[in-house]
Amino acid sequence: MTHLKVDRRGYPVIATVDRSPKEVDFGAISERRKLALAAFDWCAVCGMPFADELRWQMVLQHGPLPSSAISGEAPVHEVCALYAAQVCPYLFSPRSRLGDEGRKGTVRDPVVRFAGFESTSAVHAFESQLQPGIYTLHFEHRGQADEFSYRTPDEIRGRFADALEREKDLPVTDPEGELIRLFNRLDEGGEVAGAALAAGAAFAKDIFKVQGFGPYRDKSYPVVAGLLLKGTEQEIRDFSSDARDEAFSAVGPWVLERDGQFPAPLQRWRARGQSMVRRPTPSPPQGPGRNVAKNAPCPCGSGRKARRCHPSGVAS
Structure with missing residues (x-):
């Protein structure tokens, strides 16, 4: 967590929450930030990449878990889930209540349950059943392989200590490190969401209907995404060197260094874009x-x- 910015009280500002230079709202999840997490395959707590490890989600159901699940929250590393259980007021105490307007007064389940999945296979934009016209992102996970549960964090302190003991620094390339640095700033982080659109998320179905994406509803993002999808290496490098936006400058090299090996959700969006983008007609x-x-x-x-x-x- 040492790379995360801290709020005025000194708390690390986790990746998925809304923020501004003046205020951090730990109770508000940003859909724009969730898109960056999905496109670049980052953890919703620490904002760092996943390696070959399980992706963890809090689950609300009882009994045997299915092999696949869909959640409105982005996945996290196991150590980050265990960390959140120690420091998040809602996850910490069985008597905790949510304070946001939409769920005000909701009491935490007596037993908190986390499940670990082998992969995030897709990310979808779904319309809310309670708020027509409001779209949010949902993560589809496959291969449920592990789980843990607790009533109080004391019950999982040993597991947390073991996870910390196994923890290693994740290798991060220069382009991805620059994207992570920009994403971690104490502002809206919208420019990294724009970079996620440029990397291929602009081709996701209904993406511009998602809450918070109104400012992106013009032709520029699909055009740039088309360039990063079908442009030559030189065209992509020229675009990145000329871009005034810092995240746009980093996302082109990130796309090139991936050499077609993208996170599964982004790969699906780029595959959808193949039929939507045409190469420019050559000069006569x-x-x-x-x-x-x-x-x-x-x-x-x-x-x-x-x-x-x-x-x-x-x-x-």
Whole structure:
């Protein structure tokens, strides 16, 4: 947690919550930040990448768990779930109540249950059944492989200590490290959500209907996403070097270094974009009958006359 910014009281500001330079709202989950977590495959607590490990979710059901599940919250590392149980007021005490307006007074279940899944297979934008017109992101997980539960954090202190003992620094490349740095700032983090759209999330179904994405409803993000999907390596590098937005400058190199190996949700969105994006039409050839006289030197540089060398023209 040492890389996280802290609020005025000194608490680490976890990845998924709303924030501003003046205020951090630990009770408000940001859909824009959830999109970045989904696209770049980051933990909802520490905001760092997942390696080959289970993705953990708090579950509310009792009895045997299904092999797959869908949740409105982004997944976390096991050690981050155990950490949250020690410090989050709602997860800490059986008498805790939620304080946000939508769920005010909701009491925590006597037993808190977390499940670990092998993969996050997809992320969907679903309309709320309680609030028509409001869309939120939901994470689909597959391969339930482990779980733990507790009434008070004392019951899992040993597991937390073991997880801390096993914890290792995660390797992070320079482009991803820059995205994480920007994402961790104490502001809306919207520009990293924009980078997630550019990486391919702009092709997700109903993504621009999701709460908080109104400012992104124009053609620029699908156009940039198309470039990062079908552009050449040089085109992507040129875009990144010319971008004024810091996150846009980092996301191009991130896409290139992945070399097609993307997190499953982002890979699904990019696959959907394949049928939505067309490569730009090449410039018309230069040559006789176009804009080069037939007896002029050929534009290819051979020194021969254009009508003899490239009578059909030379593509620019």
